[in-house]
Amino acid sequence: MSASIASGRPLASVARYGLIVALIAVFSLFSAVAPTFLSVGNLQSILVNNFTLLAIVSIAMTFAVAAGGIDLSVGTAVDFASFAFVSGILAGLPVPLAALAGLGAGALVGAFNAVLISAIGVSPFLATLGTLFIGRSIQQLLTDGGNPVYLPPSGVPEAFRFIGHGTLGNIPVPLLIAAIIIAGTALLFARMRFGRVVLAIGIQPRTVRYSGIGLAKHVAVTFILASTIAAFAGLILTATVTVYIPSSGNGFMLNAIGATFIGTTFSPLGRPNVAGTVLGVLLLSIVANGLLLTGLNFYWQQVGTGLLIFAVLAFSFVNKKAVGA
Numbered sequence: 001m002s003a004s005i006a007s008g009r010p011l012a013s014v015a016r017y018g019l020i021v022a023l024i025a026v027f028s029l030f031s032a033v034a035p036t037f038l039s040v041g042n043l044q045s046i047l048v049n050n051f052t053l054l055a056i057v058s059i060a061m062t063f064a065v066a067a068g069g070i071d072l073s074v075g076t077a078v079d080f081a082s083f084a085f086v087s088g089i090l091a092g093l094p095v096p097l098a099a100l101a102g103l104g105a106g107a108l109v110g111a112f113n114a115v116l117i118s119a120i121g122v123s124p125f126l127a128t129l130g131t132l133f134i135g136r137s138i139q140q141l142l143t144d145g146g147n148p149v150y151l152p153p154s155g156v157p158e159a160f161r162f163i164g165h166g167t168l169g170n171i172p173v174p175l176l177i178a179a180i181i182i183a184g185t186a187l188l189f190a191r192m193r194f195g196r197v198v199l200a201i202g203i204q205p206r207t208v209r210y211s212g213i214g215l216a217k218h219v220a221v222t223f224i225l226a227s228t229i230a231a232f233a234g235l236i237l238t239a240t241v242t243v244y245i246p247s248s249g250n251g252f253m254l255n256a257i258g259a260t261f262i263g264t265t266f267s268p269l270g271r272p273n274v275a276g277t278v279l280g281v282l283l284l285s286i287v288a289n290g291l292l293l294t295g296l297n298f299y300w301q302q303v304g305t306g307l308l309i310f311a312v313l314a315f316s317f318v319n320k321k322a323v324g325a
Helices: 002-033 040-066 074-091 095-120 126-142 158-164 173-191 193-203 205-210 215-241 248-266 274-293 298-324
Strands: none
Touching: 002 205, 002 274, 002 298, 040 074, 040 193, 040 205, 040 215, 040 248, 040 274, 074 095, 074 126, 074 215, 074 248, 095 126, 095 158, 158 173, 158 215, 158 248, 173 193, 173 215, 173 248, 173 274, 193 205, 193 215, 205 215, 215 248, 248 298, 274 298
């Protein structure tokens, strides 16, 4: 018995740290095949252009998945925040008030989900899928069929540009915002009662309910918080490109799901966790950038990303199954 336990420990370690092995492998591969991959400018581009927004949306997704659900409307929260932010600037609101309007619009998406899930009892998958479709239709109606809303170059306040292109101590502001959200979420899950309850809901919802903890209330707050976090990505996206493009936020949804579930392989229990999600986002960001540098067709890039997600999850599953055996 002791021999089987001893042999199981290395397998468990491989299962958990397979994500790091995959990260090192793809980094080494693109360093070898793409001459410009290791340049300072390209590495900075990975962090600012590939990592930042996806990391924020993926952290939002991690909240929903940690509570035993999923949020297919994170892109809708990004879009609503972007639209409200642009509209506020065009209406002459100060940048802080316009940003608050954007965050409020994102939180409204989460509040709608909360009503459907916690008050009515709709499953998170169906509730957020419905929100996705409703949100897409609302955006079409607000923009006369999906026309972008541009900010005139002369009408862009400096504070608005700072959100998308500014730096603090040589650190890009978007990356700094992402780092604060990541650190805050990690602290919430590790040290705060609310975070521990959310994780418990994802594992044993009946136990949480019978213990007298307000399960419905915690689930509702979780989805509101997830949408509010995703809204930050909408603010940054808008401040970066100075335009609102309807339904552009939905482009983050599938990768956010992929990063979150890749991140579960970093947990001994296979549960969503902040560190794993961040590593998953970094893996997808490196792959996206590296495949672009190799000159592969865009559709082959999507195939490569999908195969990578499958490989990491399959590798972890096989190793954990071996440990269990």
